[in-house]
Amino acid sequence: xxxxxxxxxxxxxxxxxxxxxxxxxxxxxxxxxxxxxxxxxxxxxxxxxxxxxxxxxxxxxxxxxxxxxxxxxxxxxxxxxxxxxxxxxxxxxxxxxxxxxxxxxxxxxxxxxxxxxxxxxxxxxxxxxxxxxxxxxxxxxxxxxxxxxxxxxxxxxxxxxxxxxxxxxxxxxxxxxxxxxxxxxxxxxxxxxxxxxxxxxxxxxxxxxxxxxxxxxxxxxxxxxxxxxxxxxxxxxxxxxxxxxxxxxxxxxxxxxxxxxxxxxxxxxxxxxxxxxxxxxxxxxxxxxxxxxxxxxxxxxxxxxxxxxxxxxxxxxxxxxx
Amino acid sequence: xxxxxxxxxxxxxxxxxxxxxxxxxxxxxxxxxxxxxxxxxxxxxxxxxxxxxxxxxxxxxxxxxxxxxxxxxxxxxxxxxxxxxxxxxxxxxxxxxxxxxxxxxxxxxxxxxxxxxxxxxxxxxxxxxxxxxxxxxxxxxxxxxxxxxxxxxxxxxxxxxxxxxxxxxxxxxxxxxxxxxxxxxxxxxxxxxxxxxxxxxxxxxxxxxxxxxxxxxxxxxxxxxxxxxxxxxxxxxxxxxxxxxxxxxxxxxxxxxxxxxxxxxxxxxxxxxxxxxxxxxxxxxxxxxxxxxxxxxxxxxxxxxxxxxxxxxxxxxxxxxx
Numbered sequence: 196x197x198x199x200x201x202x203x204x205x206x207x208x209x210x211x212x213x214x215x216x217x218x219x220x221x222x223x224x225x226x227x228x229x230x231x232x233x234x235x236x237x238x239x240x241x242x243x244x245x246x247x248x249x250x251x252x253x254x255x256x257x258x259x260x261x262x263x264x265x266x267x268x269x270x271x272x273x274x275x276x277x278x279x280x281x282x283x284x285x286x287x288x289x290x291x292x293x294x295x296x297x298x299x300x301x302x303x304x305x306x307x308x309x310x311x312x313x314x315x316x317x318x319x320x321x322x323x324x325x326x327x328x329x330x331x332x333x334x335x336x337x338x339x340x341x342x343x344x345x346x347x348x349x350x351x352x353x354x355x356x357x358x359x360x361x362x363x364x365x366x367x368x369x370x371x372x373x374x375x376x377x378x379x380x381x382x383x384x385x386x387x388x389x390x391x392x393x394x395x396x397x398x399x400x401x402x403x404x405x406x407x408x409x410x411x412x413x414x415x416x417x418x419x420x421x422x423x424x425x426x427x428x429x430x431x432x433x434x435x436x437x438x439x440x441x442x443x444x445x446x447x448x449x450x451x452x453x454x455x456x457x458x459x460x461x462x463x464x465x466x467x468x469x470x471x472x473x474x475x476x477x478x479x480x481x482x483x484x485x486x487x488x489x490x491x492x493x494x495x496x497x498x499x500x501x502x503x504x505x506x507x508x509x510x511x512x513x514x515x516x517x
Numbered sequence: 518x519x520x521x522x523x524x525x526x527x528x529x530x531x532x533x534x535x536x537x538x539x540x541x542x543x544x545x546x547x548x549x550x551x552x553x554x555x556x557x558x559x560x561x562x563x564x565x566x567x568x569x570x571x572x573x574x575x576x577x578x579x580x581x582x583x584x585x586x587x588x589x590x591x592x593x594x595x596x597x598x599x600x601x602x603x604x605x606x607x608x609x610x611x612x613x614x615x616x617x618x619x620x621x622x623x624x625x626x627x628x629x630x631x632x633x634x635x636x637x638x639x640x641x642x643x644x645x646x647x648x649x650x651x652x653x654x655x656x657x658x659x660x661x662x663x664x665x666x667x668x669x670x671x672x673x674x675x676x677x678x679x680x681x682x683x684x685x686x687x688x689x690x691x692x693x694x695x696x697x698x699x700x701x702x703x704x705x706x707x708x709x710x711x712x713x714x715x716x717x718x719x720x721x722x723x724x725x726x727x728x729x730x731x732x733x734x735x736x737x738x739x740x741x742x743x744x745x746x747x748x749x750x751x752x753x754x755x756x757x758x759x760x761x762x763x764x765x766x767x768x769x770x771x772x773x774x775x776x777x778x779x780x781x782x783x784x785x786x787x788x789x790x791x792x793x794x795x796x797x798x799x800x801x802x803x804x805x806x807x808x809x810x811x812x813x814x815x816x817x818x819x820x821x822x823x824x825x826x827x828x829x830x831x832x833x834x835x836x837x838x839x
Contacts, residue, residue, distance in 0.1 A: 332654045335673075
């Protein structure tokens with residue numbers, strides 16, 4: 196089994212790569228080669244790992260990656276929502292042209308790999324029902340959501356044509372994101388629990404009654420590995436899947452934090468409304484039916500408390516109190 | 518008022534151009550310049566008309582067009598469904614890259630024009646309900662539908678960003694198409710009435726119970742002119758509109774033909790099933806709610822008999838019998 200991961204230095208990419216190295220196989224097939232690519236050199240090491248750095252949209256870049264002849268491509272590389280909104284041209288160059296170039300290279304090489312694409316729930320834009328059904332028409336209200344929706348359409352057509360075997364994962368917000376804040380407008384959903392858990396202050400830029408759907412990094416890795424190995428016959432022509440997640444309000448997040456870390460932690464959250472963040476977040480969906488995703492075998496946490504426990508176990512290497 | 522039409526030598530483009538020349542104005546503003554572009558030189562003549570021929574995807578082509586500083590752009594240029602399916606690369610080059618290049622040129626020029634884009638009901642693919650509601654998720658099952666859906670997403674984002682003021686028309690099949698058959702897989706819907714009406718044989722490649730939604734060329738011109746002049750405030754972020762049309766079976770078409778032209782005309786239709794046509798047509802929608810399109814002021818015929826009467830009046834220059 197030969198696997199290529201783009202965006203492999205990112206949070207999910209790194210975790211998927213580490214998991215693959217640890218397991219040594221995927222779907223019962225031995226891991227022969229793991230090619231990791233990102234704009235900074237991915238740090239994952241192990242047998243068969245090749246770590247590469249570069250600009251995916253540079254001439255020849257995608258062809259060089261595809262020359263490794265992957266059986267599975269996990270395409271995570273992309274500019275995040277806040278940055279794609281702030282830098283129109285970069286967003287389209289990376290998120291649309293980069294994906295298109297990779298798809299063209301795959302088509303040109305005649306590889307027919309499994310192709311797991313990181314899409315987003317931000318393909319949906321307001322107005323929408325409180326719980327979004329699986330067949331609602333996506334209407335993104337950000338350039339990021341537009342670029343991801345377009346890429347999904349390409350993955351569908353490339354799959355229909357038999358150039359690859361695609362699965363587009365409409366990721367919920369991943370929470371709790373470890374590490375430093377990135378430029379995703381959704382960053383505060385993680386920040387308001389991650390920072391106080393280690394005694395640091397955090398800013399909440401939106402109202403407490405904002406409801407949003409989240410899944411843990413551990414669940415996200417599970418989504419990718421399931422998408423890489425599932426029977427795609429059940430997808431038909433509809434390669435975009437909404438995986439399950441936990442729909443939770445910011446207030447409920449804060450109460451879950453209080454339960455594991457007490458009032459002192461909660462007091463580290465400063466409410467400071469940010470119109471720029473709100474302009475993006477207010478267009479996002481609250482909750483998803485995600486019936487099809489569950490039927491297709493994708494699994495996530497059942498509560499925000501569980502998401503918090505996963506964070507404490509996986510990132511803080513602590514047993515969860517209680 | 519300065520207007521640019523791409524694909525202006527095509528059936529709808531020619532009719533829109535002729536109508537504009539005849540009217541001499543659009544939405545109460547005098548027609549100053551009408552720039553017509555296509556791969557073959559558009560034949561429409563009149564005061565202020567500039568007819569240009571060339572490849573829209575050639576370097577500099579779209580910039581040269583946008584240099585005419587149009588207030589309204591009607592973007593009809595494109596490769597039709599059958600050809601886009603048969604020639605994968607040409608379809609993407611013209612229908613996606615050509616549209617993207619035009620949008621980029623408009624953005625670069627800072628024009629903010631009204632932008633009327635010819636999309637298609639083929640953005641929807643089976644399985645779908647018998648009557649498609651306005652908010653059903655498009656799932657094209659052809660490369661043509663994919664390219665149009667992607668272009669719609671771009672028009673939405675360009676509109677949201679204020680680079681232009683877009684309206685994407687999800688055209689029903691236009692029937693009765695005058696002139697020679699083209700490579701659109703939908704061509705037979707017109708052929709089976711157009712040819713027998715003038716005593717020529719026609720081939721029916723699909724079963725008689727196929728139901729499909731149609732509007733006349735006259736209605737299509739009306740869609741374009743309404744989209745070019747309507748108040749787009751009512752669209753919000755959702756720039757793609759399903760205009761109304763007539764949902765009719767092939768059998769009902771044939772009976773309407775019999776009514777105006779008798780059994781002798783109907784006997785000129787040869788039923789010869791074509792698996793390649795069926796592979797495309799069987800993925801198409803039957804009927805549309807089109808509630809929003811009607812509320813937005815778009816108008817079409819009420820029956821296939823009316824569509825046939827429009828054809829006989831406009832193309833055969835005859836009064837309709839009865």
